[in-house]
Amino acid sequence: MxxxxxxxxxxxxxxxxxxxxxxSAVGLGNIWKFPYIAGDNGGGAFVLVYLACIAxxxxxxxxxxxxxxxxxxxxxxxxMANLAHQSKSTRLWAGLGFNGVLAGLLILSFYTVIAGLxxxxxxxxxxxxxxxxxxxxxxxxxxxxxxxxxxxxxxxSLMVLLTILIVSRGVRGGLExxxxxxxxxxxxILLVLLGYATTTGAFGQSWAFMFSxxxxxxxxxxxxxxxxxxxxxxxxxxGTMMAYGAYVGKDMSIAKASIIIVIMDxxxxxxxxxxxxSIVFANDLAPGAGPxxxxxxxxxxxxxxxxxxxxxxxxFLLVVMAALTSAISLIEPAISWFEQNxxxxxxxxxxxxxxxxxxxxxxxxxxxxxxxxxxxxGERNFFSLLDFITSSIMLPLGxxxxxxxxxxxxxxxxxxAQIELKGRLLALFNFSLRYVTPLAVILVFxxxxxxxxxxxxxxxxxxxxxxxxxxxxxxxxAKCLSN
Ligand code: PHE
Numbered sequence: 160m161x162x163x164x165x166x167x168x169x170x171x172x173x174x175x176x177x178x179x180x181x182x183s184a185v186g187l188g189n190i191w192k193f194p195y196i197a198g199d200n201g202g203g204a205f206v207l208v209y210l211a212c213i214a215x216x217x218x219x220x221x222x223x224x225x226x227x228x229x230x231x232x233x234x235x236x237x238x239m240a241n242l243a244h245q246s247k248s249t250r251l252w253a254g255l256g257f258n259g260v261l262a263g264l265l266i267l268s269f270y271t272v273i274a275g276l277x278x279x280x281x282x283x284x285x286x287x288x289x290x291x292x293x294x295x296x297x298x299x300x301x302x303x304x305x306x307x308x309x310x311x312x313x314x315x316s317l318m319v320l321l322t323i324l325i326v327s328r329g330v331r332g333g334l335e336x337x338x339x340x341x342x343x344x345x346x347x348i349l350l351v352l353l354g355y356a357t358t359t360g361a362f363g364q365s366w367a368f369m370f371s372x373x374x375x376x377x378x379x380x381x382x383x384x385x386x387x388x389x390x391x392x393x394x395x396x397x398g399t400m401m402a403y404g405a406y407v408g409k410d411m412s413i414a415k416a417s418i419i420i421v422i423m424d425x426x427x428x429x430x431x432x433x434x435x436x437s438i439v440f441a442n443d444l445a446p447g448a449g450p451x452x453x454x455x456x457x458x459x460x461x462x463x464x465x466x467x468x469x470x471x472x473x474x475f476l477l478v479v480m481a482a483l484t485s486a487i488s489l490i491e492p493a494i495s496w497f498e499q500n501x502x503x504x505x506x507x508x509x510x511x512x513x514x515x516x517x518x519x520x521x522x523x524x525x526x527x528x529x530x531x532x533x534x535x536x537g538e539r540n541f542f543s544l545l546d547f548i549t550s551s552i553m554l555p556l557g558x559x560x561x562x563x564x565x566x567x568x569x570x571x572x573x574x575x576a577q578i579e580l581k582g583r584l585l586a587l588f589n590f591s592l593r594y595v596t597p598l599a600v601i602l603v604f605x606x607x608x609x610x611x612x613x614x615x616x617x618x619x620x621x622x623x624x625x626x627x628x629x630x631x632x633x634x635x636x637a638k639c640l641s642n
Contacts, residue, residue: 168329173411179484180225180394180403180416181423182338185345186485187273188392189428190478191453194435196388198446200381203372206432208382212389213425216599219591220395220558222417223565226577228404229413230569234495235259235398238405239564246570255560259398260493262553264512266397267489268519269542271322272527273450274482275314277475279304280454284461284471292462294442294455301454305527312524316517318479322486323513326494327506338484342423345477348470349430352457355464356437365436368446369429383603387551392424394485396554396561398492405495414579434460450542490516559600566592 170176197205231238236256243252283289288300304310356362390396407413438456439446448455461471490512497508522530526542535544565574566589580588 169406169408170411173416176403176407176411177416177419178338178342179488180400180420181342182481182484183394183399183403183488184392184420184424184485185342185427186481187270187277187478188388188485189424190431190481191273191277191450193388193392193428194432195448195450195452196384197369197432198436198439198452199449200378200384201373201376202368202436202446203370204374204377205381205385206369206429207372208377209385209389210425212386212599213393213421215591216386216558216596217389217393217395218417218421219588219596220390220562221393221400221420222414222578222588223561223592224395224398224400225404225407225413225417226574227561227565227569228398228401229407229409230573230577231401232405234405234499235401235492236496237500238401242564242569242573245573246568248564248568252560252564252568255557255564256398256401256492256496258553258557258560259396259401260496262397262549262557263399263489263492264516265519265545265553266391266549267322267486268516269523269545270482270486270489271318271516272311272315272520272523272542274479274486275311275316275318276304276454277478277482278318279310279314280458281472281475281479284458284468284475287468289458289462289471290468292458294444294459297455297458297462300458301451304454305451308524308528311527312521315520315524318482318486319513319517319520321483322490322516323509325483326487326490326513327509329505341477341480341484344473345481346427348474348477349427349434351470352434352460352474353430355460356434359437359441359460361440362433362437364440365433368436368440369432379603383551386555386600386603390554390558391550392428393421394488396557397489398557399488402491402495403488412579413577555600555604559597562592562596 170179193209197209227242228235228238231241233241234256236253239256240250240253243250283300283304289297292300356365394400404413435453435456436446438444438460439448439452442456442459444456446452457474458471461467461474464470490509493512494505494508497503497512498505501508503511522541523545526533526540530540533540535541539547575585578585578588
């Protein structure tokens with residue numbers, strides 16, 4: 160019986176695919192989020208747990224996810240349905256694709272707000288606002304920017320608009336070139352900043368903060384954040400890599416690609432962390448300043464170094480570009496699902512989904528000012544709750560089920576043809592996916608149920624409701640499998 164092949168596009172080469180995947184992985188997660196959550200969670204021990212999660216859980220899941228996309232040949236929802244069908248497993252696996260579609264849209268709704276902030280900072284730097292700036296002025300510049308919801312709304316809207324414009328033209332048009340130019344540039348500027356960091360006199364302290372581990376400071380909550388971030392930063396657990404994998408040709412090596420993606424992503428996060436903490440310690444700032452950390456520290460560096468105006472402007476421009484190449488990948492699972500299963504044109508899907516994302520994003524805009532202390536569950540406002548639900552719950556759960564499907568439910572011959580590993584490497588991969596990954600994810604979850612039971616209960620209710628509805632729809636549309 161034939162498989163419903165819906166993805167007609169393909170990457171023009173292996174290098175382009177790697178670039179696009181690295182473009183998706185490298186984004187705000189590396190430059191903005193990683194330093195601030197490492198700071199929030201005490202540094203060293205957290206960083207080690209994060210690195211372990213990347214190697215033990217991240218790499219096998221990344222490889223699995225790309226393999227699922229290439230084998231399933233469609234958007235994540237349909238790809239899972241296709242593969243479940245071929246593997247004679249339940250069609251409910253399609254729910255995994257749906258989890259990804261939803262998580263991608265939710266993440267994008269706050270992603271564009273932060274990316275908008277980076278865009279605002281690009282213009283701040285361009286106007287010379289950072290020249291000679293000291294830490295107090297940097298702090299008040301940040302406070303002024305985020306305390307006005309209209310300012311944030313403006314930049315958020317602009318980022319959503321840019322995302323819509325790019326995705327509505329197709330993934331390949333223009334994007335491949337932009338990524339090719341941007342990634343080396345970003346790396347170069349990070350190296351310049353690293354050079355500056357070594358002159359602050361606090362580089363050693365920054366290094367120690369990042370790498371000397373004091374496990375007594377590590378909470379289970381922090382382990383969960385570290386694991387969640389491993390998923391977030393590699394863009395796994397939600398079908399982005401599945402969507403991109405559907406455009407990968409049979410002759411390309413996805414094992415090699417996965418390793419390159421992981422190395423590039425980790426390197427950029429670690430470098431960004433070293434830079435940010437050197438400036439933090441040199442200026443007596445607090446490493447646990449939260450989401451504003453990047454925006455409060457880097458302007459000080461740009462204000463003080465030679466040609467800081469130029470580097471500052473370039474840096475924030477690159478952050479915006481890195482965010483854009485991730486933003487388009489966050490919406491891709493939903494776009495391709497709407498296009499392939501619901502008959503939308505790409506442009507129509509982009510505008511519809513983009514508007515939705517824009518609307519949900521208003522909650523994050525307000526979370527920086529009027530709703531900052533409006534706690535929904537625990538000490539979480541709208542933005543931090545959304546971040547928690549997506550990064551710490553939806554992505555790890557998505558990743559867990561991706562691993563379970565590939566290891567236990569997928570037809571072995573299809574799996575092995577995709578994975579391309581042989582001998583010991585294949586055995587290691589299978590072992591890790593079969594036992595290590597699920598155990599690690601379940602353990603971290605289980606340990607958190609006690610402290611986070613209210614959030615978990617809420618998420619369970621919402622997801623059961625959504626999945627119920629979805630399953631109903633899927634059953635009605637069963638013909639998508641009968642091709
Ligand atoms: N990996 C991206 C980052 O680090 C975010 C992202 C998550 C993109 C999930 C796509 C899917 O910024």
